[in-house]
Amino acid sequence: MKKLFSTLAMNGIFALSANTVSAKTSAAVVLLQGDAEAAKSFTQVLKEMFITGGAGFMSFVLICLILGLAVAIERIIYLNLASTNSSKLKQQVEDALASGGVEAAKEVCRNTKGPVASIYYQGLDRAGESVESAEKAVVAYGGVQMGQLEKNVSWLSLFIAIAPMLGFMGTVIGMIQAFQKIAAVGNLSASLIAGDIQVALLTTVFGLITAIILQIFYNYIIAKIDSIVNDMEDSSISLIDMLVDHKK
Numbered sequence: 001m002k003k004l005f006s007t008l009a010m011n012g013i014f015a016l017s018a019n020t021v022s023a024k025t026s027a028a029v030v031l032l033q034g035d036a037e038a039a040k041s042f043t044q045v046l047k048e049m050f051i052t053g054g055a056g057f058m059s060f061v062l063i064c065l066i067l068g069l070a071v072a073i074e075r076i077i078y079l080n081l082a083s084t085n086s087s088k089l090k091q092q093v094e095d096a097l098a099s100g101g102v103e104a105a106k107e108v109c110r111n112t113k114g115p116v117a118s119i120y121y122q123g124l125d126r127a128g129e130s131v132e133s134a135e136k137a138v139v140a141y142g143g144v145q146m147g148q149l150e151k152n153v154s155w156l157s158l159f160i161a162i163a164p165m166l167g168f169m170g171t172v173i174g175m176i177q178a179f180q181k182i183a184a185v186g187n188l189s190a191s192l193i194a195g196d197i198q199v200a201l202l203t204t205v206f207g208l209i210t211a212i213i214l215q216i217f218y219n220y221i222i223a224k225i226d227s228i229v230n231d232m233e234d235s236s237i238s239l240i241d242m243l244v245d246h247k248k
Helices: 002-039 041-052 055-082 086-110 115-125 131-149 153-185 190-247
Strands: none
Touching: 055 153, 055 190, 086 115, 086 190, 115 131, 115 190, 131 190, 153 190
C-alpha cells in the first residue's frame, strides 16, 4: 500500500512539473511573439498609414520630403567642405607675406580650399594697385561667395512651406468627400465618414512631419552659413590690416 501511495505521489509531481514547464513555455512564446510584433510595429504602422492616406496628396508630400532632403544633404556637404580654419590660414598668409611677399601669400591661398581663401586671393591679387582696390575686390568677391553659400536654400524653404499646405489641402478634400456622403445618404453615421476623415487627417500629419524634418535641416544650414560669413568678414578685415602693414 505504501508503495502504491509513493508511486501515485511521484506521478502527480511529474505531471504538475510538466504542466508548469508547458505553461512557462507557452507564456514565453507569447511574449516573444508580442516583442516581434512590437519591434516591427513602427515601420508597419507608418507604411499602413501612408498607404491609407492615398496616393494623391501623399505622393506629393513624399516628393517634397525627398527633394528637400536631397537639397539639404548637398548643402551640408558643400558647407562642410567650405569651412576652413581661418585663424591658421591668416597666420600662414601673414608669414608668407612677410617672408616671400604677395606672390608667396597668393600661393598659400591657391592651395587652400574655401571662400575665405578665395577672398584672400582676390584681395592679394589687387594689392599691387592700392589698398583701396584690394578692399573693393574683397567686398565684391565676398558677395559672390555669399551667393554660392546660399545657393538652393530657397528651395528648401519652399518645400517646408508646401508640404503642410498639401497636407491641409488633402484634409479639406477628405472632409468635403465625407460631407458629400452624408448629404447623399441623408443621415449621419460614424462608420460612413470615418474612412474619409482618417484619410484627411493622415495627409495633414505627414505634411507636418515633412515640414518639421526639413525645418531642422534648414536651421542647421542657416547657422552654418552665418558662421562662414562671419569668418569671411573677420578675415577680410584682417587681410586689409595685413596689406596696410605690408605697404609701410
